[in-house]
Amino acid sequence: MKSEYVYVTIDALQLFCQQVFQACGLSEEDARIAADVLVAADARGIPSHGTARLPRYVNGLETGVVRPDAAVEVVMDTPMSLVVDAHGAMGAPVSARTMRQIIAKARDGGAAFGCVRDSTHFGIAGYYAMMALEADMLGIAMTNTAALGVPTFGRQVMFGTNPLAFAAPADEERAFVLDMATTVVPRGKIEVYDRLGKDLPPGWAVDRHGRTAKDTASLLDDMFHRVGGGILPLGGEGELFSGYKGYGLAVMVDILCAVLCGAPFGPDVADTATSSGRVSHFFGTIKIAAFRDPREFRRDMDRMLRDLRNTPPAEGAERVYFAGQKEFEAEAECRRSGIPLLEQTYAQFCDIATKYGLVPPRVLSGR
Amino acid sequence: MKSEYVYVTIDALQLFCQQVFQACGLSEEDARIAADVLVAADARGIPSHGTARLPRYVNGLETGVVRPDAAVEVVMDTPMSLVVDAHGAMGAPVSARTMRQIIAKARDGGAAFGCVRDSTHFGIAGYYAMMALEADMLGIAMTNTAALGVPTFGRQVMFGTNPLAFAAPADEERAFVLDMATTVVPRGKIEVYDRLGKDLPPGWAVDRHGRTAKDTASLLDDMFHRVGGGILPLGGEGELFSGYKGYGLAVMVDILCAVLCGAPFGPDVADTATSSGRVSHFFGTIKIAAFRDPREFRRDMDRMLRDLRNTPPAEGAERVYFAGQKEFEAEAECRRSGIPLLEQTYAQFCDIATKYGLVPPRVLSGR
Numbered sequence: 001m002k003s004e005y006v007y008v009t010i011d012a013l014q015l016f017c018q019q020v021f022q023a024c025g026l027s028e029e030d031a032r033i034a035a036d037v038l039v040a041a042d043a044r045g046i047p048s049h050g051t052a053r054l055p056r057y058v059n060g061l062e063t064g065v066v067r068p069d070a071a072v073e074v075v076m077d078t079p080m081s082l083v084v085d086a087h088g089a090m091g092a093p094v095s096a097r098t099m100r101q102i103i104a105k106a107r108d109g110g111a112a113f114g115c116v117r118d119s120t121h122f123g124i125a126g127y128y129a130m131m132a133l134e135a136d137m138l139g140i141a142m143t144n145t146a147a148l149g150v151p152t153f154g155r156q157v158m159f160g161t162n163p164l165a166f167a168a169p170a171d172e173e174r175a176f177v178l179d180m181a182t183t184v185v186p187r188g189k190i191e192v193y194d195r196l197g198k199d200l201p202p203g204w205a206v207d208r209h210g211r212t213a214k215d216t217a218s219l220l221d222d223m224f225h226r227v228g229g230g231i232l233p234l235g236g237e238g239e240l241f242s243g244y245k246g247y248g249l250a251v252m253v254d255i256l257c258a259v260l261c262g263a264p265f266g267p268d269v270a271d272t273a274t275s276s277g278r279v280s281h282f283f284g285t286i287k288i289a290a291f292r293d294p295r296e297f298r299r300d301m302d303r304m305l306r307d308l309r310n311t312p313p314a315e316g317a318e319r320v321y322f323a324g325q326k327e328f329e330a331e332a333e334c335r336r337s338g339i340p341l342l343e344q345t346y347a348q349f350c351d352i353a354t355k356y357g358l359v360p361p362r363v364l365s366g367r
Numbered sequence: 368m369k370s371e372y373v374y375v376t377i378d379a380l381q382l383f384c385q386q387v388f389q390a391c392g393l394s395e396e397d398a399r400i401a402a403d404v405l406v407a408a409d410a411r412g413i414p415s416h417g418t419a420r421l422p423r424y425v426n427g428l429e430t431g432v433v434r435p436d437a438a439v440e441v442v443m444d445t446p447m448s449l450v451v452d453a454h455g456a457m458g459a460p461v462s463a464r465t466m467r468q469i470i471a472k473a474r475d476g477g478a479a480f481g482c483v484r485d486s487t488h489f490g491i492a493g494y495y496a497m498m499a500l501e502a503d504m505l506g507i508a509m510t511n512t513a514a515l516g517v518p519t520f521g522r523q524v525m526f527g528t529n530p531l532a533f534a535a536p537a538d539e540e541r542a543f544v545l546d547m548a549t550t551v552v553p554r555g556k557i558e559v560y561d562r563l564g565k566d567l568p569p570g571w572a573v574d575r576h577g578r579t580a581k582d583t584a585s586l587l588d589d590m591f592h593r594v595g596g597g598i599l600p601l602g603g604e605g606e607l608f609s610g611y612k613g614y615g616l617a618v619m620v621d622i623l624c625a626v627l628c629g630a631p632f633g634p635d636v637a638d639t640a641t642s643s644g645r646v647s648h649f650f651g652t653i654k655i656a657a658f659r660d661p662r663e664f665r666r667d668m669d670r671m672l673r674d675l676r677n678t679p680p681a682e683g684a685e686r687v688y689f690a691g692q693k694e695f696e697a698e699a700e701c702r703r704s705g706i707p708l709l710e711q712t713y714a715q716f717c718d719i720a721t722k723y724g725l726v727p728p729r730v731l732s733g734r
Contacts, residue, residue: 080447080477081657110447111478115658138623151675153684158675166619168626176622178615184608203608210681234602234612241551241570241608245601248545248690251675252533255543256505259535259667260658266671290448291482291627300626304633308518308525308618314577317520323615 006346007338012361014039016349017051021090023356024061025068030093037092037123042339045330046179048188049124052345057090057121058352060275066090066120075117075261079105082114083261088278091122095141099128099283103135110290114283115261121276125165126179126327132167132285133175136294139167140284144257146271148223149183150230152237152244155210157223157230158266160279161186162253167324169294170301177324182250183231187223190216190231203236205229212237226267256282338364373713374705379728381406383716384418388457390723391428392435397460404459404490409706412697413546415555416491419712424457424488425719427642433457433487442484442628446472449481450628455645458489462508466495466650470502473652481650482628488643492532493546493694499534499652500542503661506534507651511624513638515590516550517597519604519611522577524590524597525633527646528553529620534691536661537668544691549617550598554590557583557598570603572596579604593634623649705731 017035022028034057042050060066070089074082082101086094098114105112122128125141132139145160161181168176185204193200194216205213208228213219222229234246258265263280271277288294308322341349346360353360384402389395401424409417427433437456443449449468453461465481472479489495492508499506512527528548535543552571560567561583572580575595580586589596601613625632630647638644655661675689708716713727720727 076658078477078657083658109476110445111480113478113653113658138627151678151687151689153680154678154687155681156678158678166615168619168622176618178612178619180609180612180615182612184602201607206681210684234609235551236603236608240568241603242547242601244688244690245545245547245549248533248547251543251671251690252535252545254671255535255668259664259671260505260655262659262663262667265667266674286480288627290445291443291450291480292629296629297626300629300632301622304618304621304626307633311518311521311523311525313520314522314573317577320518320521321611322518323611323618 004343005340006343007340007364008361009338009364010039010043010334013042013051013339016353016358016361017054019358020054020058020352020356023358024058026090026093030068030090033096034090034092037096037127039339040127041124042341043331043334044124044126044327046124046327048186052342053121054352055348056275060120061090063272063275065272065275065277079109080112082112084114084116086116086119088118088120091120091279091281094119095122095128095281095283096131098281099131099139099141099285102283102285103132103137106137106285106287107135111284111286113285115257115263116281116283117258117261117263118278119281120278122281124179125163126167126177126324128283129165129167129179130175130177133169135285136169136288138286138288139165140282141165142253142257142282144254144265144269144279146269146277146279147267148187148231149233149247149250150206150210152233152239152247153210155206155208155228156267157226159250159254160269161231162250164249164253168301169288169298170305171298173302173305174328175324176301176305176322177327179323182234182246182253184234184236184246185231187231190220194220203232203241205231206237253282371710372707373710374707374731375728376705376731377406377410377701380409380418380706383720383725383728384421386725387421387425387719387723390725391425393457393460397435397457400463401457401459404463404494406706407494408491409708410698410701411491411493411694413491413694415553419709420488421719422715423642427487428457430639430642432639432642432644446476447479449479451481451483453483453486455485455487458487458646458648461486462489462495462648462650463498465648466498466506466508466652469650469652470499470504473504473654474502477657478651478653480652482624482630483648483650484625484628484630485645486648487645489648491546492530493534493544493691495650496532496534496546497542497544500536502652503536503655505653505655506532507649508532509620509624509649511621511632511636511646513636513644513646514634515554515598516600516614516617517573517577519600519606519614520577522573522575522595523634524593526617526621527636528598529617531616531620535668536655536665537672538665540669540672541695542691543668543672543689544694546690549601549613549620551601551603551613552598554598557587561587570599570608572598573604620649
């Protein structure tokens with residue numbers, strides 16, 4: 001399977017996605033935020049969470065899993081906490097607004113946390129964590145997801161890929177931005193191996209019996225029908241590489257996102273065939289000035305991050321990166337040369353454009 | 368090498384350790400807390416962080432790395448934050464007091480966080496996280512450690528084993544207590560393989576060239592002299608099993624413990640030959656009632672934890688555990704039958720007892 005790319009500008013892609021979301025019933029502001037989050041993922045080199053998911057979002061909006069007109073409700077509101085019931089609203093706008101509100105709360109109180117329940121796929125967690133950076137705060141963002149992960153020594157899915165993001169500002173070095181699923185790999189990686197016809201490496205997944213999974217087709221089918229089998233937590237199979245740590249982190253994310261605000265958790269979270277399902281999120285902000293002069297903090301962060309990227313690489317390796325570095329570099333490249341889109345993704349955009357009477361983003365020539 | 372055990376009661380072991388710490392110059396209260404944290408590790412089945420470390424603590428106190436008379440200083444104090452300079456004080460008492468203070472702050476404000484800098488080895492992180500449980504709060508505890516961990520694609524140590532702990536209360540199921548190093552294994556595991564003369568499994572460590580380390584002796588020697596090589600982050604070598612995630616988590620812990628309060632971080636943290644070195648900690652508390660009725664939270668936690676431990680095990684596995692479950696079971700067993708101590712550990716206690724004119728804990732008969 002040959003993958004050819006077309007290139008579009010960040011602005012053109014952003015405008016197109018916003019127009020699609022507006023055509024699906026989102027308000028102008030919600031559509032702009034949802035588009036911004038999707039395009040940010042592409043620009044940061046995380047296409048698995050980028051505009052390639054646009055058809056899934058459109059399906060969600062068309063089937064009612066995502067409700068453009070949801071009356072988002074504030075369930076709890078204190079100086080340091082916020083619990084929001086999204087009632088099925090588009091994940092990105094309600095998430096960005098919640099993060100904005102807890103940043104404002106932390107400006108006064110020093111720290112604040114927010115849960116959003118009954119929400120939908122919010123894109124990359126790192127987007128929200130990074131919103132705290134300009135406010136001289138540490139940012140935290142997490143979400144639970146459809147259950148795809150199997151506990152250590154188990155054979156049935158009991159938690160999602162449950163990503164967590166943590167962002168800390170630096171100065172010359174931009175920022176430290178950790179954004180990671182707590183399973184060893186996301187489902188997308190299994191699907192890539194499936195398309196390539198490759199066996200899975202031992203340590204990625206177990207089959208319906210809880211044994212090392214090699215065959216992608218039966219695994220994906222068994223996972224989809226919840227027969228058994230699933231992706232292993234970070235640390236892999238059994239205890240030799242400490243898989244129980246990734247398992248514990250995944251459950252921690254589920255506790256913060258869902259149990260803390262009374263939302264469904266674990267295997268009660270599921271996707272539909274054509275759209276992501278209802279999920280819950282957790283956001284956090286901690287003001288650096290409550291501990292230390294933020295300028296000094298940023299200066300130390302610069303030194304830490306510079307030391308990390310300058311540490312000598314292993315034989316055969318080119319470079320050592322800190323978390324977020326590759327993404328900042330990808331973003332700079334996309335600003336120069338446009339965002340690469342798979343031709344089949346672009347073809348889907350053209351179908352969506354036709355359906356809603358829109359113009360797809362212009363393809364850049366000369367690459 | 369045959370390992371024989373002797374058994375002592377929790378109370379006798381606690382009293383002995385307290386007497387030792389008092390003999391080394393700690394106040395009665397500090398000695399009691401330090402003993403409690405050490406014995407809790409043994410009782411919870413984590414002997415690597417238990418009273419087997421008593422000789423190292425005594426060395427630290429005798430050589431001045433740990434200062435029994437340190438004038439602990441509060442550097443920053445707001446309604447949601449606390450920065451404490453321990454000036455080399457014993458880690459456990461200053462940590463327990465900091466956690467107590469931020470629990471009190473969170474009772475009013477809903478959340479609070481504390482950093483302790485220039486501290487010393489604080490034992491198990493989970494001890495402090497669990498202090499929040501009775502107050503109906505989520506508890507967080509982290510520490511940086513001597514640099515032993517190598518970044519993804521690197522070959523020099525740039526961060527510690529940097530454990531993080533997270534505790535959430537349940538009701539009938541006790542609690543969820545995650546307490547994990549962010550490296551794939553702690554140094555102690557490498558030392559165990561060294562004593563057994565076994566090659567390391569690929570994915571645990573790299574040698575001075577950044578290649579997969581097999582030989583324990585040269586690795587430990589190179590690590591000790593900082594020639595190169597070290598333990599890999601959770602997720603192992605390279606990117607296939609997402610080692611950059613554990614690497615990112617380790618750096619996150621270092622940011623929260625050290626950069627946030629202006630303490631040394633990364634390779635600037637080192638142990639001495641006979642004692643742990645100076646380190647920094649981070650503590651956090653979030654009040655559940657700011658989000659939801661804590662009784663409902665505990666009820667949902669019960670359901671989550673019960674479902675996890677009742678999920679069908681993989682073929683060939685006996686049970687699935689949730690984080691903290693094994694430790695609660697070990698503690699119950701130790702309350703019934705005493706704490707197992709390696710004979711050589713007990714012999715060291717006898718030496719310490721002789722030196723300080725104390726009586727070692729009585730050995731239980733009939734086991």
